[in-house]
Structure formats: structure tokens, C-alpha cells
Amino acid sequence: MKRVGVAELPLHGGKCPPWLFGRMKRLGGAIAELIVREYGRKEFLRRLGDPFFLQSLGCVLGYDWHSSGLTTVTMGALKEALAERDLGIVVCGGKGLVSRRTPDEIEKVAEKFSFSTAEKERLKYASRMVAKVDNACVQDGYQLYHHTFVLSEDGDWAVVQQGMREKFARRYHWISEGLKSFVEEPHSGIAGERKEDVVLDMTAKESEEARKTSVDLVRENPRRLLSYVRGAEQKLLDEYLEKKPEVKVLLMPAGHRISELTEKTIAALKRAYEIQPENYEELVAIKGIGPKAIRALALVSAVIYGKPPSWKDPVRYSFAHGGKDGIPYPVDRKTYQTTIEILEEAIEGMEAGKEEKIRALRRLHEFVG
Incomplete structure (x- = not known):
């Protein structure tokens, strides 16, 4: 299990119009299918564990790049789209009260994928611990209100969850490979528009x-x-x-x-x-x-014991700056380019009209600059 990144975004009011959600669902499903068929389920989950990829995907689907709603709406569209496609990947949970249904949804998916009782309990434990670590062990002031657990029939998973603080939302990404502990250095990248002055980070x-x-x-x-x-x-x-x-x-x-x-x-x-x-x-x-x-x-x-914890905010990446000026940290150019190439190939390969593909590619390149 590995937490690989966090994104921080400003809160915007309003709701996603039905026509846009329908388009996001259709395009998101097509892109997901092409990525799974070309690179495999594990790689699709790795992509979801990358804040830059999800932000890029949301933009391609037509959502404002810097809106907190990009997370909830994009994941909601993927949840419905993947439920209609036989890709061996299912999204559990969601926003608000829906997030509390995650354990029950994992139960149903476990039956669908014929997981053992032990495997089912392991997955439910992972979902619970991911939420608890980001809420209790990394005390950055962001209260979780969105939790999605993306599960494959291979037993691999990714989590995208989001918290709220004042007028900003911070997004946390996890994947089920590359880490042996939930509580020690569980992330390789955290992104945000701002760096908090004081954060109790017991995972550092x-x-x-x-x-x-x-x-x-x-x-x-x-x-x-x-x-x-x-x-x-x-x-x-x-x-x-x-x-x-x-x-x-x-x-x-x-x-x-x-x-x-x-x-x-x-x-x-x-x-x-x-x-x-x-x-x-x-x-x-x-x-x-x-x-x-x-x-x-x-x-x-x-x-009492002179063993102080870390008080540093673990934020590591900013969409606002794109990392181009090295603030707060430089861009991982290899990951950056891989994300663009994967999305470009998926867009070109999906069954859609020429104009729709051009619009999707234009949105992607407007976001990445």
C-alpha cells in the first residue's frame, strides 16, 4: 500500500450539469478502457494514484482544472462508467454519506470477484486505515468528506479521497503497492496550492x-x-x-x-x-x-521524553505553479510526459468524433501548458 500524492484545490459552488456529467462518464469510460487494454489494470490504478494524472483526466473530460469538484465529479463519472464495462475494475464509495457505504460496496465486489473472506477483510481494513491515517496521523486541518476505493479483480486497489478546510480542498492518493506500512512515509508526492505553517505529521x-x-x-x-x-x-x-x-x-x-x-x-x-x-x-x-x-x-x-514528531506540512507539488519554477518542488518530468502520452493515445484510440477528440486534446494541452 502506498500513498503517492495529495492535491489541494479551491472550493467552487454549484453542481455539474447533467449534460456535462453524461459526457464525462462516456469519455472517462472510453479512456479507462483503452488504458486498461493497452497497459493493464495495475497501470490504470497506478495512474489514479498520481495527482497529476487525475487532474489531467478531469480536464480532458471537461471540468475546470482548479476546482475541488473535479475530484468528486470525475470519480463519480468513473464509478458509473466502470460499472457498465467489463474491465475487472470497480469504484466503491464516493462523496458524503456515500463514502460511508464503502465497506458494504467492497463486500459486494468481493463476492463478484470471488475473493476469500480473508482477502475481503484485508480490503475493508485498507479502506478504513487510509481514511484514518489521513484524518488522524496527518493533522493538516482538512476534514475528509470524499473517499473512493478503486478495486481490481486482481486484488490491487487505489484510493482517492478529499478533505475540506475553509475554502480549500486537499486530495490524497494511495495505491496498493510499494509500501509495507500504513503509518511510515506512505506517500511519494503531495500537491497543494498552499503549504500550511504547522502540520502534525506522525507518518514522517x-x-x-x-x-x-x-x-x-x-x-x-x-x-x-x-x-x-x-x-x-x-x-x-x-x-x-x-x-x-x-x-x-x-x-x-x-x-x-x-x-x-x-x-x-x-x-x-x-x-x-x-x-x-x-x-x-x-x-x-x-x-x-x-x-x-x-x-x-x-x-x-x-x-516528557524529548522525542518530537514532525511539524512540517508534507505537501510536495502544486498544480497552481505546475512546478515549473520549482515551487514548492520541481516537476517530475518523466511522469509528467508519460501521463500526457498515455492520455493522448487513449483519446486518439477512443470511439468518438474527430471534433470531440480535438476538443479533448486541446483541454489537455491547455492544462499542461
């Missing part, structure tokens, strides 16, 4: 010691842990915040103190003590261990 390599300390803490008596949390807010916390004042914005918002953990969070920490997790992934997977518990453990690790 720099957070390795904080992850280990968090596990050690929950394996101790919960009462001792709570005393650590309270102690961290007194003298040592003040000293820590003097050195890193920006941390206070994340950990200590107005009207809330870390020691005022909810009963639900305290119960989850006690449950973790009873379970005795062996590693950080097992800890994060425990029901009830959410952002507050993760944050409290990170605070104690930093202040």
Missing part, C-alpha cells in the same frame, strides 16, 4: 521515535499516561512552546486543553492498554484512537 520519517514512544505510552497504566499529559501542559510545555511557539496553534486552540480529553478518547486509550499494541499501526487501528489521542501522545513524547 522524523516522527519514528515519537511513534515508538506513543506505543510504549499506551502499553503503560492509563492513569500514568494521563498524569504525563497533564504534566506536559505545565512547566515543560511552556518551555517547549517558547522554543516552538507555532506548535501552540495546533496543540492548544482557544478553549481547549490537551488534559481535557473526552471520555471517549480516555476510554480508547484504556482499550489500547488492554490490547497492548505491538506497533504504531496496530495502535492507530484501534477503534476510538483518533486525532485527539494521537495528538496527546505526540505531545507527551515531545515534552
Whole structure:
């Protein structure tokens, strides 16, 4: 499993008109089929794991390149299009309440593809953990509201999910190859129009010691842990915040103190003590261990034990700049060119009128510059 990128886009109001959605569904299905037949299902999932590819695809299908709606509408169109084609790929989940149906939809797909019970549970676990990691372990302030789990009959998968913060949406991409852990460096690229000043990133390599300390803490008596949390807010916390004042914005918002953990969070920490997790992934997977518990453990690790986590925003790529000026990071030109070539070949090969193909190619090249 691997998270390969994140895109951040401004929120736009309004809905996709039916005529446009119908066209996106038809063109998206044709492009997906040609990519699968030419490169295989695994490569199609790899493409979905690339923020640049999905952004390019959405533009080709006719959606505004910088709109947050590109994610939800493009994935919605692909979901319907792939359901009508026998490609061995199915999209589960979606936006809002539909995202909560993902486990049930995975169940149905598992039956369709004749997966074993163990395989089915593995897939449901992956869907749940992907959402939990981006919501609790990478605390960038973006609340998830869209989650799609794209599954192939080979057992491979990709996830495209999106979160909201103020007037911006940030998109996260995952694929099911190339990584052994959900909680350590799960991404190879994150894209966004802006870089947040402070982000608690417990998946960063720099957070390795904080992850280990968090596990050690929950394996101790919960009462001792709570005393650590309270102690961290007194003298040592003040000293820590003097050195890193920006941390206070994340950990200590107005009207809330870390020691005022909810009963639900305290119960989850006690449950973790009873379970005795062996590693950080097992800890994060425990029901009830959410952002507050993760944050409290990170605070104690930093202040009491001197094992600070990473506070850097892992954003790595910007569509706004296209990376052409190296801000925030240079373009991966090989991936960039491969994406363009794959889409160009798919457009040329699909069954559509000449004018429609020309319009699709024009939209692609307007986006890539």
C-alpha cells in the first residue's frame, strides 16, 4: 500500500450539469478502457494514484482544472462508467454519506470477484486505515468528506479521497503497492496550492521515535499516561512552546486543553492498554484512537521524553505553479510526459468524433501548458 500524492484545490459552488456529467462518464469510460487494454489494470490504478494524472483526466473530460469538484465529479463519472464495462475494475464509495457505504460496496465486489473472506477483510481494513491515517496521523486541518476505493479483480486497489478546510480542498492518493506500512512515509508526492505553517505529521520519517514512544505510552497504566499529559501542559510545555511557539496553534486552540480529553478518547486509550499494541499501526487501528489521542501522545513524547514528531506540512507539488519554477518542488518530468502520452493515445484510440477528440486534446494541452 502506498500513498503517492495529495492535491489541494479551491472550493467552487454549484453542481455539474447533467449534460456535462453524461459526457464525462462516456469519455472517462472510453479512456479507462483503452488504458486498461493497452497497459493493464495495475497501470490504470497506478495512474489514479498520481495527482497529476487525475487532474489531467478531469480536464480532458471537461471540468475546470482548479476546482475541488473535479475530484468528486470525475470519480463519480468513473464509478458509473466502470460499472457498465467489463474491465475487472470497480469504484466503491464516493462523496458524503456515500463514502460511508464503502465497506458494504467492497463486500459486494468481493463476492463478484470471488475473493476469500480473508482477502475481503484485508480490503475493508485498507479502506478504513487510509481514511484514518489521513484524518488522524496527518493533522493538516482538512476534514475528509470524499473517499473512493478503486478495486481490481486482481486484488490491487487505489484510493482517492478529499478533505475540506475553509475554502480549500486537499486530495490524497494511495495505491496498493510499494509500501509495507500504513503509518511510515506512505506517500511519494503531495500537491497543494498552499503549504500550511504547522502540520502534525506522525507518518514522517522524523516522527519514528515519537511513534515508538506513543506505543510504549499506551502499553503503560492509563492513569500514568494521563498524569504525563497533564504534566506536559505545565512547566515543560511552556518551555517547549517558547522554543516552538507555532506548535501552540495546533496543540492548544482557544478553549481547549490537551488534559481535557473526552471520555471517549480516555476510554480508547484504556482499550489500547488492554490490547497492548505491538506497533504504531496496530495502535492507530484501534477503534476510538483518533486525532485527539494521537495528538496527546505526540505531545507527551515531545515534552516528557524529548522525542518530537514532525511539524512540517508534507505537501510536495502544486498544480497552481505546475512546478515549473520549482515551487514548492520541481516537476517530475518523466511522469509528467508519460501521463500526457498515455492520455493522448487513449483519446486518439477512443470511439468518438474527430471534433470531440480535438476538443479533448486541446483541454489537455491547455492544462499542461
